[in-house]
Amino acid sequence: MPRSNLSPQHRAITNERALERRVAALERRTFAVPVLGEDPPADSVCNLWIVGSQLRYRDASGTVRRVATT
Structure with a gap:
């Protein structure tokens, strides 16, 4: 499904999941x-x-x- 056809709710959920993945990756990084x-x-x-x-x-x-x- 093209991104432009996503409902605002679906876009928000997709963005939230992407942010959760990025935070998880940062938490696993060594410091x-x-x-x-x-x-x-x-x-x-x-x-x-x-x-x-x-x-x-x-x-x-x-x-x-x-x-x-x-």
Whole structure:
């Protein structure tokens, strides 16, 4: 059945199933946090890293922050 002939409800269900598959694929992906000797430069694509024993990230304003633990 051509996509243009699908009812709005069927399109919504099809889109929801596609999103569920994409989320499931992301959940199965491995994730690694790089261990660096120093903070990466501001223009780096790296936005989460470890320096020493500190987990760090760059916030939306570009400021390097340390993840605090409780």
